[in-house]
Amino acid sequence: MLQALHQEHINIARLLDVLRQQLFAIRSEHPVRYRLLKDVLSYLSEVSDQCHHPQEDLIYDYYLKYRCQDDQITTRLHQEHELVVEAGKELAALVDMILMDAVIPLDQLMAKLESFIVLQQRHMDFEESEVFPELRTSLTEDDWRHLEQNWHYRTADDPLFGREVAERYRDLSNSISLHA
Numbered sequence: 525m526l527q528a529l530h531q532e533h534i535n536i537a538r539l540l541d542v543l544r545q546q547l548f549a550i551r552s553e554h555p556v557r558y559r560l561l562k563d564v565l566s567y568l569s570e571v572s573d574q575c576h577h578p579q580e581d582l583i584y585d586y587y588l589k590y591r592c593q594d595d596q597i598t599t600r601l602h603q604e605h606e607l608v609v610e611a612g613k614e615l616a617a618l619v620d621m622i623l624m625d626a627v628i629p630l631d632q633l634m635a636k637l638e639s640f641i642v643l644q645q646r647h648m649d650f651e652e653s654e655v656f657p658e659l660r661t662s663l664t665e666d667d668w669r670h671l672e673q674n675w676h677y678r679t680a681d682d683p684l685f686g687r688e689v690a691e692r693y694r695d696l697s698n699s700i701s702l703h704a
């Protein structure tokens with residue numbers, strides 16, 4: 525389960541690279557691929573916000589209940605998940621407006637995009653460096669079995685990094701492979 529979440533972090537990191545490239549394009553006044561930006565944000569809200577984070581929340585809640593004396597880590601994680609979701613929604617709304625030809629100050633878009641990337645990256649780094657190692661050492665095989673059984677959400681295959689790329693993520697998938 526932790527291994528799958530770790531793999532998802534690697535996938536998210538690749539998408540953050542796509543966002544960084546687009547941020548760089550906006551800054552240097554090169555053509556910006558707003559569709560691609562939108563696809564990345566759609567994917568993150570579809571898979572990351574609705575599957576990856578809830579799965580982590582389930583594990584952290586369990587950890588807090590049975591292992592942890594101090595709940596600062598879990599509180600921070602839950603808060604960060606909410607912040608990431610909120611920042612993603614705001615950014616997606618902005619990109620949608622641009623795609624509908626609304627005039628949006630580019631400074632505003634760059635600031636939001638940059639803070640979204642920083643937020644996501646910092647959150648993942650915190651999980652990878654502090655939270656996951658702690659979970660690895662403190663949860664037993666039995667705990668993981670229990671957690672897997674309690675994980676109902678994950679039914680579908682990943683629409684971008686799974687066995688088959690869904691039609692709506694074809695462009696994004698091609699673009700990532702080009703930069704791999």
Ligand SMILES: [Fe+2]
Pocket residue numbers: 576577580605647651
């Ligand atoms: Fe997370």
Ligand SMILES: [Fe+2]
Pocket residue numbers: 529533576580648651
């Ligand atoms: Fe995560």
